[in-house]
Amino acid sequence: MAKSLQEQLLAAGLIDKQKAKKAAKELKKQDHLQRTGQDNQLDEAKAKAEAVRKEKAERDRALNRQKETEAQQKAIAAQIKQLIQTNAIKSEYADIKYQFVDGKKVKQLYVDQAVWDRLSRGQLAIIALFVNPSQKSYEVIPLQIAEKIRQRDENYFIVIAESSHGEMEEDDPYAAYQIPDDLMW
Structure with a gap:
């Protein structure tokens, strides 16, 4: 056999x-x-378990993507904060008030004469540094640093004064009179 x-x-x-x-x-x-006849039930249970496993894997991937995005945003915020703190220009004799607009409010920052001149000519920028979510301070930084920050985050608050020297209207009655650079309002 x-x-x-x-x-x-x-x-x-x-x-x-x-x-x-x-x-x-x-x-x-x-x-x-x-x-x-329990074979069909077993196949159905396997199919349901497989569907649940796939759904859980997709949720996990979405959650991981969200966590990675948040981690990247935190890293960018830390880089910006470090750039501001290491490159901030401090005024020794901050006795002149420089005013600028933040949203709908006029803010002021006390600086010395050299910093005020460079700010008014558009050679320096003012940036908001968030100490905590409800409080922000303003720092003066060089334009190159302001551009690096803009590359990292487009929505960051940066003020750069417009340089208007030499731009006169044709029919301006006061065109012959130059406004002195050191004029304070």
């Missing part, structure tokens, strides 16, 4: 008795599930 495939594999030494018993047990289990 011919031997079964399982007996032939055992005789050849390709499988051992434990693997043979495990395979036979699995076959009996599958046969039983098919006879009782």
Whole structure:
């Protein structure tokens, strides 16, 4: 009489008795599930479990993307804060008030004469530094640093004075009179 495939594999030494018993047990289990009609339920449960697993994996990926975005925003904010703090121009004798507009409010910053001149000519910029969410301070920085900050975050508040020297209207009655640079209002 011919031997079964399982007996032939055992005789050849390709499988051992434990693997043979495990395979036979699995076959009996599958046969039983098919006879009782529970095989379809098992397939449905597997399909549902697979769908839940895929949905969870997609949510995890979305959450990871969100966390990465938040981490990048925090890193950019830290870079901007460091750029401001290391390159801020401090005025030794801050006795002159420089006024600028922040939103709908006119703000003021006390600086010395040299900084005031460079601010009014558009050679320096003023930037808002957020100490905490409800409080911000203003710092004077060079234009190159202001451009680096703009590259990192377009929405950051930066004030650069417009240089209007030499631009006169044609029909201006006071065109012959130059406004002195040191005129204070």
